[in-house]
Amino acid sequence: MKVSNAGMFLLKAMLRNIGFDEAIKEISDQGLRFSPLDFAYTLVWMTVNDVDAPYQLNEMDLSNLEVLLTLPKPPLKDDFYDFYGALTEDECEALVDELARCYQRAGLINGFVIFFDNHTIPYYGGVPIGFVYHATRNMPIRGIHLAQLNDINGNFILFKLVPSTTEFADILIELIERMKRVLNITTPLILVVDREAEALSLFQELNRRGICFIVVITKNSKTTEEMASISESEFKERFQKKEKIMETEIPLKGVPFRAGVILHEDGKRYGFRTNIPKKKMSNILEIAALIPARWRQENKFEEIKNGEHGDKIARYEFVDAPNIHLQKRYEKLQEQLPKVEERIKQRDKELEGFRERYEKKERIFKERLLAKDDEFKRLEKNLRKAGEMEVFQGRLQKKMDARDVCIWKYSTALSELENRMGLVTGKLNKELARKEKIMKELENIDLEAKFFQLNTASTTFNIAVKEAVANANSVLTRQISHDGQPMKVNRAKKVLYKLPGKITVDSSTKIVEFAPIRNRPLRKRIERLCNWLTEKQVEDTDGKRLVFKVATT
Incomplete structure (x- = not known):
């Protein structure tokens, strides 16, 4: 659907066919600020061009609209409020449904529901004003029930529901029901990207309803606690040596996860993979493209990569999904x-x-x-x-x-x-x-x-291959973090400033001396990092050159 006369008349006819003549006539008669045709045209233009929300029209360069409209004066933001204010709740729901059908016919909606970052879902209709945030722009949306489209791969625009005021699991289930009812999508595919593993109630509900979904855990601290609480005896048959990669089925609060499990060298930390989709997805590249690159890596791996001293927890992705970025x-x-x-x-x-x-x-x-x-x-x-x-x-x-x-x-x-x-x-x-x-x-x-x-080793690997994978994994980790060379200066300073120590200042230098470190490998690594920073001749904000060193015992 392009910005054209066809789109304009399509939306105009749609509005009148579902019984909104009185609402359009009411706001048109108040000041004749714009015609129903202008309203229909503007709504199409806003949707296709991914305008944030109606209330933000006053922040836009309205000359863009004037070029497109047949009349010299475009609609104002209050015109949209007046139009929606003239609708009943049922009329608003009908408008949203009809817009969704219209966009589906235009090829702008498919059968995917993307659920990001615990409280972020694509949504249209039924959300109280003030509770909706735009996920990618991190700003509140003060508009009312309006279907908007994201311009990325024709998927829904992303809204964030404030967790303290919205039961996101109920809202998502409502959205799924609407997709089934309005768009005739019988088996919508849900992709959940969860950074804190707090959406277990949603997992339970989706699992109970038999809805196909994939989970990507990118920071699994809370779920790790859940898995760590499982008695170690359950893994003794599967884990005979340290850092061995295996896969198993783990029931977590009633939801069976197919899990890639790592028993870390301290014997306490676990990582797990994802649910397996019930059907093989043909367009996995399109789904992979929706995930920002920074969400595709586990936080602890980032710390290791940047030279920070973090525990090694593997990062897992949904099945066969490449890092398209x-x-x-x-x-x-x-x-x-x-x-x-x-x-x-x-x-x-x-x-x-x-x-x-x-x-x-x-x-x-x-x-x-x-x-x-x-x-x-x-x-x-x-x-x-x-x-x-x-x-x-x-x-x-x-x-x-x-x-x-x-x-x-x-x-x-x-x-x-x-x-x-x-x-x-x-x-x-x-x-x-x-x-x-x-x-x-x-x-x-x-x-x-x-x-x-x-x-993300395959389950078909035998034990010898898995052990070799684990050993190579450790070597690669050391290569990535060796000497802090991949780090930028600010990241290196961030690592060092976490350590206890003292600062001595003279006329031209500022000596940062850290407390003695008993752990020999850690001390050697910090010393190399100090030498690397000192060689860089880093200056502090006051212009004094920084000298880093570790005190001897």
């Missing part, structure tokens, strides 16, 4: 790499040409200079023998001047070539640095993908 970045880098290499070859070829010209000109210069020197010496020798040095002094001076002109001419030419070679060398160095940066980023993406692949 890294894939796109990887493909883009692979496209850039041949272009950079081609430019490097061109610069090398250009530089080689300049070198050949320089060497040739330098050789000619030396030959001509030597010839003029020989010519001058022969003339001087002949004149001296004839006793005519003083008489023919002018001839000698001309030879000397010609020699000086030769030196100036070739010196200037060689200097110009040196300058051009310097410019090409600078461009070549930039391209080489760009290539090195691309190669490093590709290497990091490969390493990260390998780390995640190891953490």
Whole structure:
């Protein structure tokens, strides 16, 4: 559905067909600020262009609307309030349903319900004013029951329901029922992305109703507590050694999870995977694209990757879902790499040409200079023998001047070539640095993908393979966090400032001395981090150079 006359008349006819003539007539007669046709056109434009909410029309550049509308004066925000205020609750529900059908026919709604971050769901209809937040813009929506669409892959726009005032499980179930009733979607697929594992009541309700859903746990602290409370004896048959990756079925508050379990070296920390969808999804790439990259990694893994001292808990994703963001970045880098290499070859070829010209000109210069020197010496020798040095002094001076002109001419030419070679060398160095940066980023993406692949080992692996996976997993973790090299300065300072210590200030430096650390591996790591920061010559906000060190016992 595009912004066109077809869309305008479609919505106008829809409004009148479901009995809203009186509401439209009432607000049109109050001041004749806009016609029903303008209202229909504006509503279509707002929906297709993902305008935040009707109340935000006063913050928009209304010239955008004026170009689209047939009348010079567009609707005001109060016009929308007046229109919705003239509707009964049943009429409002009917309008929302009809809009949903209209958008479905236009191909803007599919059968997915996306549930993000514990309290975020796509929703239309039935939410009290003031309780709805826009998830991606983090701002309250003061509008009333209006269906809005997100412009990403044609899915619903995301609204956040305030947890203290809304029973999100009930609301989501209501939404599912509406999808079944209005859109004739009998088996909507629910994707739950939960950072704190607080939605267990929702899991129970979805499981009880037999609704197909997938869960992605990205920060499973509370669920970890639940799993840690399970007696370790239940895992003794499956876990014979430390850090062994296995999968099992775990009933958690009545919901059976197919879980990828890790018994950490301290014997207390567990991680778990996801529910398995009842049907194989064909468009898993589209669902993967909806998840922001920062939500696709477990927090503890981020701490390890950034050099922070956190426990290693594996991060799990929904089944077979690739990290499409890294894939796109990887493909883009692979496209850039041949272009950079081609430019490097061109610069090398250009530089080689300049070198050949320089060497040739330098050789000619030396030959001509030597010839003029020989010519001058022969003339001087002949004149001296004839006793005519003083008489023919002018001839000698001309030879000397010609020699000086030769030196100036070739010196200037060689200097110009040196300058051009310097410019090409600078461009070549930039391209080489760009290539090195691309190669490093590709290497990091490969390493990260390998780390995640190891953490999501298949159930068909035998015990020996699983043990090898666990060992390689540990090695990769150490590589990622080695010496704090991947960290930026601010992340490194964040790690160090968590440690107890004291600060000594003098005229130009600020010495940060941390308390002694008994744990030898930790001490070595912190010492390397201190040395790395000190070498960076980091300055504090007052301009003093920071020096980091660990006190001895």
